[in-house]
Amino acid sequence: MIEFRNVNKTYNTGTEAVKNANFRIEKGEFAFLIGASGSGKSTLIKLILKEEEPSSGSIIINGKDTTFLKQNRVPYLRRSMGVVFQDFRLLPDKTVYENVAFAMYIVKATPKHIRRQVPMVLSLVGLSEKSKMYPNELSGGEQQRVALARALVNNPSMIIADEPTGNLDPDTAWEIMNLLNDINLRGTTVVVATHAKDIVDKMNKRVITIKDGNIIRDEKGGYDSEI
Amino acid sequence: MRFNIIGYFCKEGFRNTLKNKKSTSASLIVMCFTMLIFGVFFMIGENINNVMEQIESAQGIQVFINTDVSDEEVTQIGIDLKEISGINTITYVSKEDALNQMKEKFKDRQDLLTGLEENNIFPASYVVTLTDLNESSKVQDEIKNVVGDRLKKLTSKDETVSALIRIANGIRIVTGVILAFLIIISVVIISNTIKLTVHARRKEISIMKYVGATNSFIRWPFIIEGIIIGIIAGIASILIVAIIYNIISQKIVASPVISSMNISLLSFGQMFNLIVIVYLLLGVGIGIIGSSISMRKYLEV
Numbered sequence A: 001m002i003e004f005r006n007v008n009k010t011y012n013t014g015t016e017a018v019k020n021a022n023f024r025i026e027k028g029e030f031a032f033l034i035g036a037s038g039s040g041k042s043t044l045i046k047l048i049l050k051e052e053e054p055s056s057g058s059i060i061i062n063g064k065d066t067t068f069l070k071q072n073r074v075p076y077l078r079r080s081m082g083v084v085f086q087d088f089r090l091l092p093d094k095t096v097y098e099n100v101a102f103a104m105y106i107v108k109a110t111p112k113h114i115r116r117q118v119p120m121v122l123s124l125v126g127l128s129e130k131s132k133m134y135p136n137e138l139s140g141g142e143q144q145r146v147a148l149a150r151a152l153v154n155n156p157s158m159i160i161a162d163e164p165t166g167n168l169d170p171d172t173a174w175e176i177m178n179l180l181n182d183i184n185l186r187g188t189t190v191v192v193a194t195h196a197k198d199i200v201d202k203m204n205k206r207v208i209t210i211k212d213g214n215i216i217r218d219e220k221g222g223y224d225s226e227i
Numbered sequence B: 001m002r003f004n005i006i007g008y009f010c011k012e013g014f015r016n017t018l019k020n021k022k023s024t025s026a027s028l029i030v031m032c033f034t035m036l037i038f039g040v041f042f043m044i045g046e047n048i049n050n051v052m053e054q055i056e057s058a059q060g061i062q063v064f065i066n067t068d069v070s071d072e073e074v075t076q077i078g079i080d081l082k083e084i085s086g087i088n089t090i091t092y093v094s095k096e097d098a099l100n101q102m103k104e105k106f107k108d109r110q111d112l113l114t115g116l117e118e119n120n121i122f123p124a125s126y127v128v129t130l131t132d133l134n135e136s137s138k139v140q141d142e143i144k145n146v147v148g149d150r151l152k153k154l155t156s157k158d159e160t161v162s163a164l165i166r167i168a169n170g171i172r173i174v175t176g177v178i179l180a181f182l183i184i185i186s187v188v189i190i191s192n193t194i195k196l197t198v199h200a201r202r203k204e205i206s207i208m209k210y211v212g213a214t215n216s217f218i219r220w221p222f223i224i225e226g227i228i229i230g231i232i233a234g235i236a237s238i239l240i241v242a243i244i245y246n247i248i249s250q251k252i253v254a255s256p257v258i259s260s261m262n263i264s265l266l267s268f269g270q271m272f273n274l275i276v277i278v279y280l281l282l283g284v285g286i287g288i289i290g291s292s293i294s295m296r297k298y299l300e301v
Ligand SMILES: Nc1ncnc2c1ncn2[C@@H]1O[C@H](COP(=O)(O)OP(=O)(O)O)[C@@H](O)[C@H]1O
Pocket: A011, A012, A013, A015, A016, A017, A035, A036, A037, A038, A039, A040, A041, A042, A043, A044
């Protein structure tokens, strides 16, 4: 569960990236975050991840106000969310398996748990066959699946994706979105910032529209033509 | 499970060390240099302390008692001297002992000593050795106080000893200043080396942060990188110092001046433990501080 209450974010440069945002994404929900480039989508996501601090207002994640969360607690907050980016962010010198296992090392999972969990998520994203390959041997879509597997492997309660299909061709983009939908159907909250108009239109999910930092529309359905 | 994580940290640490061969070598050279300079001064200092002890134990302070003082009083003086703090051993040299020593010394000229058996003019004395040479003048004052006007005279190797103390203290100060300076340089160089690895791995670090790695988890491989460089530098320095020391100390002991003074230098083995501890502490310390400094900027994601 993610809740924004009167959240403002003004960067040091004076840019007001988010203005008085109020919304609530329930547990198990699938929500798109759409808007033109520079409208504040990434800032909103960084606020959820506590990579940026709100200038005012409060952000509640899984029932906990993170506004005054101590810096040394932030890693534990992030373990409740799996993050996916447009540029995949895989480690080039590690195999597919190692890239995913890496996320488990970090949370100090047992080797036994790692050996069981990694093949399971790799099969979930359809990459069981490629676990020994390196990222540069994979297509963009496959790389994004690895990133998705890594985001999922520690069983987060939500997946946060910032333009996950931005670097992919339409067909591959659909595969990734369908995968995110499958993950959502298994009970994980999914928040996706995106540009992909036709996908948003067809998937018929909740759409939060942001324009120049203001949330101008928040309803189920398609892309609004006004932006 | 913990073992596995430590293995992971060490593996990453070694990988870091090997990745930046050039800057790792630069750090190694600077750290070895620091340790070698420190080692030289440290060993000179240790040897001077050792020489001082040898001189002191060979020749303590000799307290001569006036000949008109009665035997009972001389015994009492011995008891009083024992009370003075800073005194290690007290040896009594009676008038007869003193005469015998003289006879021994002038074996060939017994004529000089005739008649002294009946009228022994040599004073009784106490030979006092000290626990700490630095206390010499203080103990001498105390002795003068205790013996009072029964004191005939007091001899000591004061000049030699105080010259050595001055040298030893000088070396300590110089060592301290040079060491502080070199440590700062080492920390800066090693932190730059690690900064390179941190920079090369900033993507990995940011991924780790997104997945929820704690700062200490992220820091460990880099700290281990620093420790590895420190330990390698320490081991290399010990080997170099041992070889150089053995060559030089043999030369010194063989030189005519030193051999005539009958002074022995410490063997490297006698200083080995201390040097190992000091070098490892230096290496590990510099490594940890250097890597912590280099990490600060990157942990703020
Ligand atoms: N770190 C930053 N410092 C200053 N301004 C920023 C920073 N990040 C983003 N911005 C500005 O905030 C606005 C929103 O950016 P962003 O959240 O990245 O939008 P989007 O993801 O929708 O393209 C833009 O005007 C951008 O220039």
